[in-house]
Amino acid sequence: MRPSRRLVALVLALAAATVLIGVYRLDGGVMAGALWAVLVVLAICDLALSHGAKNLQVEADLPDTGFVGHDVMLGLRIASRRRSLPRRIELRLTHDQRLAPRSATWVEIPGHGKADLACELPVTLQERGVGHLSRLSMRYASALGLFEVLPAWPLDLSIEIVPDVAPVLNGEIQSQMLPLLDGLKDMKLRGEGSEFHQLRDFQAGMDPRSIDWKRSARMRDLVARETWAERNHQIILCVDSGQLMAERIGKLRKLDHAINASLALTWAGALGGDNVGFYNFASRPQQFIPPRPGRRAFGHVQKRSVELEAETAETNHTLGLTHLNGVLTRRSLVVVFSDFVDSVTVELLVENLAVISRQHLVLYVVLRDPELEALIHPEDISMGRIAEAVSARQMLQERQAVLDRLRRLGILCLDTTPDRLTAGLISRYIDIKSQELI
Amino acid sequence: MSDSAPQDTRAGKGPFLVVGALLLAGLLLLVTQSGIFGDRQIDRSPIGVQGLGAWLDRNDIAVTNSHPRLSPAVADLSFRVLPLYDLDLTGFHADREKRDDPAGAETLRDITATNLRTKLEEIPTLVLLPKWNGAMVETEVAHEQSLIPLARIERLIGQLDISGVELVRGVAEFYEDNQGGHDLALFHAQVFNPSTLPAQCRAEVGYGLGSLVVSCPLAEASHRAYFASDPDTLNNHGLAVADNAAFALDLLADLRGADTNPIYIDRSPDLLTRLDRGDERQDYDRGFEELERFFDYPFTLFWAALLIVLAVLFWRGALRFGPIRPAAGQGRDTSKRAAIAAKARLLRLSGNDGRMVSDFVRAQLQDLAARSFGRDLGGEAEARFMSLLARRDPDLARDFGACARNLIDNAPGMPPAQLNRMLGQYHSLLAKVVEHHGPV
Numbered sequence: 001m002r003p004s005r006r007l008v009a010l011v012l013a014l015a016a017a018t019v020l021i022g023v024y025r026l027d028g029g030v031m032a033g034a035l036w037a038v039l040v041v042l043a044i045c046d047l048a049l050s051h052g053a054k055n056l057q058v059e060a061d062l063p064d065t066g067f068v069g070h071d072v073m074l075g076l077r078i079a080s081r082r083r084s085l086p087r088r089i090e091l092r093l094t095h096d097q098r099l100a101p102r103s104a105t106w107v108e109i110p111g112h113g114k115a116d117l118a119c120e121l122p123v124t125l126q127e128r129g130v131g132h133l134s135r136l137s138m139r140y141a142s143a144l145g146l147f148e149v150l151p152a153w154p155l156d157l158s159i160e161i162v163p164d165v166a167p168v169l170n171g172e173i174q175s176q177m178l179p180l181l182d183g184l185k186d187m188k189l190r191g192e193g194s195e196f197h198q199l200r201d202f203q204a205g206m207d208p209r210s211i212d213w214k215r216s217a218r219m220r221d222l223v224a225r226e227t228w229a230e231r232n233h234q235i236i237l238c239v240d241s242g243q244l245m246a247e248r249i250g251k252l253r254k255l256d257h258a259i260n261a262s263l264a265l266t267w268a269g270a271l272g273g274d275n276v277g278f279y280n281f282a283s284r285p286q287q288f289i290p291p292r293p294g295r296r297a298f299g300h301v302q303k304r305s306v307e308l309e310a311e312t313a314e315t316n317h318t319l320g321l322t323h324l325n326g327v328l329t330r331r332s333l334v335v336v337f338s339d340f341v342d343s344v345t346v347e348l349l350v351e352n353l354a355v356i357s358r359q360h361l362v363l364y365v366v367l368r369d370p371e372l373e374a375l376i377h378p379e380d381i382s383m384g385r386i387a388e389a390v391s392a393r394q395m396l397q398e399r400q401a402v403l404d405r406l407r408r409l410g411i412l413c414l415d416t417t418p419d420r421l422t423a424g425l426i427s428r429y430i431d432i433k434s435q436e437l438i
Numbered sequence: 439m440s441d442s443a444p445q446d447t448r449a450g451k452g453p454f455l456v457v458g459a460l461l462l463a464g465l466l467l468l469v470t471q472s473g474i475f476g477d478r479q480i481d482r483s484p485i486g487v488q489g490l491g492a493w494l495d496r497n498d499i500a501v502t503n504s505h506p507r508l509s510p511a512v513a514d515l516s517f518r519v520l521p522l523y524d525l526d527l528t529g530f531h532a533d534r535e536k537r538d539d540p541a542g543a544e545t546l547r548d549i550t551a552t553n554l555r556t557k558l559e560e561i562p563t564l565v566l567l568p569k570w571n572g573a574m575v576e577t578e579v580a581h582e583q584s585l586i587p588l589a590r591i592e593r594l595i596g597q598l599d600i601s602g603v604e605l606v607r608g609v610a611e612f613y614e615d616n617q618g619g620h621d622l623a624l625f626h627a628q629v630f631n632p633s634t635l636p637a638q639c640r641a642e643v644g645y646g647l648g649s650l651v652v653s654c655p656l657a658e659a660s661h662r663a664y665f666a667s668d669p670d671t672l673n674n675h676g677l678a679v680a681d682n683a684a685f686a687l688d689l690l691a692d693l694r695g696a697d698t699n700p701i702y703i704d705r706s707p708d709l710l711t712r713l714d715r716g717d718e719r720q721d722y723d724r725g726f727e728e729l730e731r732f733f734d735y736p737f738t739l740f741w742a743a744l745l746i747v748l749a750v751l752f753w754r755g756a757l758r759f760g761p762i763r764p765a766a767g768q769g770r771d772t773s774k775r776a777a778i779a780a781k782a783r784l785l786r787l788s789g790n791d792g793r794m795v796s797d798f799v800r801a802q803l804q805d806l807a808a809r810s811f812g813r814d815l816g817g818e819a820e821a822r823f824m825s826l827l828a829r830r831d832p833d834l835a836r837d838f839g840a841c842a843r844n845l846i847d848n849a850p851g852m853p854p855a856q857l858n859r860m861l862g863q864y865h866s867l868l869a870k871v872v873e874h875h876g877p878v
Binding site for chain 1: 735736737738739740742743744746747750751753754756757759760761764773774775777778779781782783785786791794795797798801802805861862864865
């Protein structure tokens with residue numbers, strides 16, 4: 001418990017009155033003492049009428065697991081043993097850096113006189129790992145508002161924060177892959193799907209070029225060839241875990257966005273019948289998980305990605321990509337999640353991607369920062385804002401120049417915002433599959 | 439080793455030589471700046487009074503000679519002998535005259551009127567008026583040419599307490615007169631004309647038809663000031679003549695009276711004596727009574743109120759609600775924003791606001807065109823976008839195009855006020871374009 005601002009203001013006002021009494025009255029001691037005595041009586045009455053913190057009881061519940069970047073709800077049940085709960089209470093949580101609850105949450109007690117309250121506080125999961133909630137602090141005003149009561153309870157709650165596989169679990173990936181799985185998409189697109197699937201009767205509206213004339217002649221009826229995309233391609237997810245990937249965009253770090261997209265692509269690859277491998281590098285090459293078919297690859301990649309942390313050292317693209325080029329024996333789709341600062345430091349990355357692209361199909365994935373885009377188009381036009389806009393635009397132009405250069409080298413580039421990353425990556429994968437670029 | 443030893447010795451002397459040279463230079467500077475030699479030269483000359491101190495000391499009369507670094511207390515002195523070598527108490531001429539013509543210099547040691555007044559008021563003082571110029575110091579020969587004209591000395595008298603007194607000077611021979619049983623001989627004797635003495639002054643010692651020593655009362659002191667018309671009465675040159683030395687003993691004994699404290703031979707124009715004002719000091723008994731007054735009414739009320747306020751504020755500040763808030767704006771998350779802000783600051787500092795605005799507007803037009811027609815339109819992007827906008831709203835397209843083109847072309851040369859006005863106009867037109875066309 002501590003004095004409220006109201007009490008502090010009263011004390012300051014009384015102090016000023018005391019000084020005036022001392023200056024203007026020769027025997028003002030009794031008068032000043034009486035004023036202070038009134039305040040003391042008020043404070044004692046306030047304490048007697050207020051809710052005691054010892055009468056409060058709190059139960060908290062947190063889910064065991066959550067996806068990074070998502071909000072989980074901390075369930076709270078606050079009960080008062082004797083009286084009803086205070087009309088308004090404020091809650092704060094002591095936590096580690098992996099969690100980000102709202103700094104202070106006011107909880108209005110619906111219906112005065114209630115002795116029991118159940119509520120939920122949103123907690124954002126910021127980083128992968130195990131997040132801890134260690135303490136719940138509460139604040140409510142005393143009956144007359146002269147004091148703030150500050151009870152606190154130890155919580156000791158933990159939550160395992162894992163990469164976001166929600167798109168996998170809720171079927172989003174599967175629904176996006178359906179056209180490829182059914183063979184419908186490659187029936188509509190020219191030149192895609194070279195692997196023979198079956199013959200079927202030609203129906204009006206089908207592409208005439210799909211008619212198999214030799215068999216139609218033999219069967220004396222029009223027969224169309226139905227194909228589907230080739231399977232058993234090799235996909236390598238190459239994640240840079242250097243210092244630049246530790247930058248936070250939105251709620252998550254770039255590395256977390258990359259891992260979430262990697263897991264989604266792994267699942268898509270499993271659905272598409274391809275083998276998926278995982279590789280990550282930073283200042284030195286790190287673990288390489290060889291390509292595996294089906295859902296086994298997903299389990300391995302998920303396990304590895306949970307442990308992955310961004311380094312504080314600069315990425316060595318030459319060492320990392322040369323090592324990968326050495327271990328790959330078959331033409332693969334190499335999806336590189338990385339980042340760069342400017343056109344000078346990116347030279348080594350471009351050079352090594354160019355070397356890999358001679359044998360493999362490289363898809364370079366880079367995340368665009370929406371805040372940077374917002375800086376370019378300021379709401380109000382002042383000289384300071386314009387200077388920031390020009391500065392940010394120069395940075396983006398350098399970035400665009402690098403991506404253009406990579407495209408000219410035959411490297412596929414995906415430059416997108418974090419919220420569109422997973423969908424954009426799966427879409428690009430489907431395009432690559434249907435166009436048989438691998 | 440044997441070869442290196444002498445070299446070491448030679449090398450070791452270097453610092454000592456430098457230190458020695460610096461010490462010598464320092465001492466030389468000290469001596470020349472302090473003016474010790476110049477002053478002493480006058481005191482040792484025939485017109486100096488260095489011999490008077492020695493003579494009095496030899497006759498068991500306590501003497502204190504002035505010294506630049508000693509400050510005797512006024513209360514410890516009985517009488518002052520002050521030779522004057524200055525003819526104008528309001529100016530400083532000694533340095534210039536001695537530099538231009540050392541032999542003809544009449545002002546040999548400057549003294550200010552304020553210092554002289556203070557010296558006169560401190561203790562009874564006998565002032566020796568000037569008579570000889572610098573030639574007496576240089577040649578040590580008493581010649582008629584070495585005398586200072588009387589008119590010049592009388593101008594000095596006008597600045598003293600004996601204003602209006604005239605001087606009379608004898609011919610070029612020793613004139614002897616018996617004073618108190620001693621034959622007093624003076625060359626070119628210089629005396630006051632008694633008839634010109636002010637009413638408040640009186641002659642103390644006569645000489646022939648004139649007065650050799652006169653005294654005048656002082657407005658700010660209870661004692662009188664004494665003036666000797668002829669410095670040869672007491673200077674080095676005069677003491678050696680006839681019974682002048684014995685006369686000097688009697689004269690000083692009479693003037694200082696019963697006070698046995700030393701006679702102060704004051705050869706400095708500065709105030710070197712120390713005036714002790716011990717009787718003005720008041721010691722207070724410092725007890726707890728003064729401190730206790732701070733705890734009487736109404737201070738008790740003030741302290742009590744202050745303590746209560748401090749206690750309440752400390753109580754509130756000591757208890758925190760919730761965890762410590764983490765420091766914001768640090769770490770890798772903000773590095774890109776910091777880099778952009780720093781670059782923007784440098785752009786502003788470079789002073790090219792107009793060119794910056796021009797780039798900004800051009801880039802925004804390219805963005806608008808890219809939204810409609812895609813990237814890589816080259817130089818036609820702006821024109822194609824304007825034609826598209828003109829089909830929808832010709833007036834807006836005309837105004838917006840003119841404003842944007844004006845900023846792109848002329849912003850670098852615009853004064854800041856016009857640039858801001860044009861930017862405001864561009865911003866309002868852009869808002870209308872975006873309303874029609876969609877966001878940039």
